[in-house]
Amino acid sequence: MTRQRKFTAALAALGALVTLVILLFPLYAVIVGSLETNNQLLGTHYNFLPPTPKFSNYSAVISSQGGHIVSTLIIGVFTALLVLAIAVPAAHALARYRFRVTAMLVGGLLIAQILPAIVIANSLFLIYHKLHLLNSYPGLILADASYGVPFSILVLRAFMLGLPNDVLQAARVDGASEWRTFVRVVLPMSRSAVITVAVFAFLNGWGDFIFALTLLSGSSFQPITLSVYSYIGEFTSNIGEALALCVIGILPAAMLLIAAQRYIAAGLTVGSVKG
Amino acid sequence: MARTAAPAQKAPGRRSQRPDRAIAEVSRASTWARWARLTFLVPAVLYVLFAFLIPIVYNLILSFEQTSPATISSLFAPFAGIANYKNALVQAVTQSAIIRTFTFTFLSLLFQFVIGFGLALLFNLNFPLRRVARSLVIIPWLLPLLITGFIFKFLFQTEAGAVNQILADMHLVSHPIGFLTSPGWAYLTVLIANVWIGIPFFAVLLYSALQDVPLELKEAAMLDGANAWQRLIRVTLPVIRPVIEVVFVLGFVFTIKVFDVVIGLTQGGPANSTEILAPWAYNLTFQQFEYGQGAAINTILLLIALFAAPVYIWLNRESLRRA
Numbered sequence: 314m315t316r317q318r319k320f321t322a323a324l325a326a327l328g329a330l331v332t333l334v335i336l337l338f339p340l341y342a343v344i345v346g347s348l349e350t351n352n353q354l355l356g357t358h359y360n361f362l363p364p365t366p367k368f369s370n371y372s373a374v375i376s377s378q379g380g381h382i383v384s385t386l387i388i389g390v391f392t393a394l395l396v397l398a399i400a401v402p403a404a405h406a407l408a409r410y411r412f413r414v415t416a417m418l419v420g421g422l423l424i425a426q427i428l429p430a431i432v433i434a435n436s437l438f439l440i441y442h443k444l445h446l447l448n449s450y451p452g453l454i455l456a457d458a459s460y461g462v463p464f465s466i467l468v469l470r471a472f473m474l475g476l477p478n479d480v481l482q483a484a485r486v487d488g489a490s491e492w493r494t495f496v497r498v499v500l501p502m503s504r505s506a507v508i509t510v511a512v513f514a515f516l517n518g519w520g521d522f523i524f525a526l527t528l529l530s531g532s533s534f535q536p537i538t539l540s541v542y543s544y545i546g547e548f549t550s551n552i553g554e555a556l557a558l559c560v561i562g563i564l565p566a567a568m569l570l571i572a573a574q575r576y577i578a579a580g581l582t583v584g585s586v587k588g
Numbered sequence: 589m590a591r592t593a594a595p596a597q598k599a600p601g602r603r604s605q606r607p608d609r610a611i612a613e614v615s616r617a618s619t620w621a622r623w624a625r626l627t628f629l630v631p632a633v634l635y636v637l638f639a640f641l642i643p644i645v646y647n648l649i650l651s652f653e654q655t656s657p658a659t660i661s662s663l664f665a666p667f668a669g670i671a672n673y674k675n676a677l678v679q680a681v682t683q684s685a686i687i688r689t690f691t692f693t694f695l696s697l698l699f700q701f702v703i704g705f706g707l708a709l710l711f712n713l714n715f716p717l718r719r720v721a722r723s724l725v726i727i728p729w730l731l732p733l734l735i736t737g738f739i740f741k742f743l744f745q746t747e748a749g750a751v752n753q754i755l756a757d758m759h760l761v762s763h764p765i766g767f768l769t770s771p772g773w774a775y776l777t778v779l780i781a782n783v784w785i786g787i788p789f790f791a792v793l794l795y796s797a798l799q800d801v802p803l804e805l806k807e808a809a810m811l812d813g814a815n816a817w818q819r820l821i822r823v824t825l826p827v828i829r830p831v832i833e834v835v836f837v838l839g840f841v842f843t844i845k846v847f848d849v850v851i852g853l854t855q856g857g858p859a860n861s862t863e864i865l866a867p868w869a870y871n872l873t874f875q876q877f878e879y880g881q882g883a884a885i886n887t888i889l890l891l892i893a894l895f896a897a898p899v900y901i902w903l904n905r906e907s908l909r910r911a
Binding site for chain 2: 323342359420427434435456462544559578
């Protein structure tokens with residue numbers, strides 16, 4: 314039995330290894346490509362290892378795209394902050410209190426989660442045009458939050474429904490105001506769910522392309538997804554730099570997966586995440 | 589925990605000292621509190637109006653208007669009846685985009701489920717480093733979608749593309765395949781990229797469902813002489829069915845609105861062979877400046893997506909019941 318079990322384990326490990334190699338090959342290929350020159354990348358042969366690994370693509374892309382990388386960070390961070398500011402109090406109210414509209418609101422959020430971003434983007438373009446919100450950080454961040462707000466409220470509410478009621482009751486009886494109960498009791502107890510939601514909201518803002526494409530045109534700032542998009546037009550001339558920018562674009566996801574793996578797995582399991 | 593539990597012990601003592609005053613305080617607070625409770629919801633309600641309800645309604649209005657680049661600065665344009673829908677739907681591109689959206693979604697979900705479930709079963713076995721493997725699998729799900737599209741464009745290039753190189757090294761092809769230049773291959777390439785993105789979602793959710801299958805059930809089936817395949821079909825699948833339903837509904841919702849990957853890889857080409865509804869709506873609005881027709885396509889996309897709404901709400905009935 315144990316021998317058979319060992320054999321199964323070895324077979325499973327081998328299977329996992331093969332799957333991972335296939336599944337993660339695209340990422341390996343971008344990293345290798347980002348270390349090659351344009352001539353090496355556009356030759357007649359694909360190189361599985363960089364012939365002469367150099368970081369010159371990175372220095373080139375950081376000098377030409379450095380500002381855009383900072384912009385992308387700003388967009389990601391403020392998207393996360395905005396989503397938290399909207400979603401955390403709302404989730405608390407929907408979990409703790411009974412409103413006549415609670416069921417309607419929760420149902421509305423479920424539907425909002427389903428709505429395609431492109432539909433919203435097309436309308437927002439025309440609405441922003443009139444409100445003079447095109448080509449602005451606030452306009453873009455407001456739009457990017459739409460990926461995360463419904464998901465975050467639903468996830469946080471589900472989490473908060475599980476908090477022990479007597480603790481909150483006690484705080485209230487003790488004379489703490491609604492707001493104080495929320496800040497001093499609910500928030501600290503919901504920390505892990507808040508982190509989960511913040512991580513995904515940041516990645517939504519960092520990786521957004523639809524809203525940047527539709528709501529920015531010729532603005533002074535842009536996220537790197539738009540930069541990568543403009544590299545597509547000149548695919549052959551700057552592919553090394555484009556690949557280096559792709560690696561920079563996937564870094565936050567990789568780093569957050571290492572740093573906050575527990576929260577990411579939790580967010581995935583609780584439900585839908587992507588716009 | 590200890591810190592937040594402390595007030596609970598203090599409360600009764602204080603109340604027993606001055607009962608009448610405590611009651612007065614509570615009731616006075618409750619009128620105020622009712623308003624305070626509502627203020628928690630205000631930002632979310634305003635935001636839902638701004639980012640979802642108004643854009644959806646505006647899109648609907650727009651789809652019935654006679655729009656042109658000149659009408660962009662005025663909020664409303666003349667009524668056009670169903671002209672936008674007619675003009676959009678008579679185009680062959682629109683018709684094939686609608687059909688393609690469905691075939692693309694169906695094939696994506698099929699492969700995502702088969703591969704994702706396979707991985708979930710694999711991770712459910714005990715082997716060294718399975719935790720690491722499990723977290724590495726998540727990566728494709730977290731990447732910016734446009735960047736994924738670009739990466740696949742790089743991989744599937746005709747000249748010096750990695751995939752063509754691998755196929756040539758394995759002596760499977762004598763000439764490089766024009767993955768992004770021939771219509772059939774381009775569709776397959778976009779499909780592969782999209783399946784790649786969705787595998788982690790299916791794998792992680794199905795894996796966590798497998799973890800919750802009670803061991804006693806499997807052991808009982810084993811004692812009854814069921815083999816591994818029978819246990820999978822008769823025991824495991826029925827138990828995790830609710831999760832499978834959720835995964836498919838959400839997968840449908842994600843796939844129906846695929847946009848970035850198409851733009852990154854093919855931009856709908858070659859010869860519109862990879863045009864599906866979301867990029868087509870964008871094309872009409874932003875490249876042809878047919879705002880009305882773009883809005884009409886968006887309404888159609890919206891209606892298809894909303895097919896999932898009743899199912900999704902039903903699957904979430906538990907959370908609504910607690911409202």
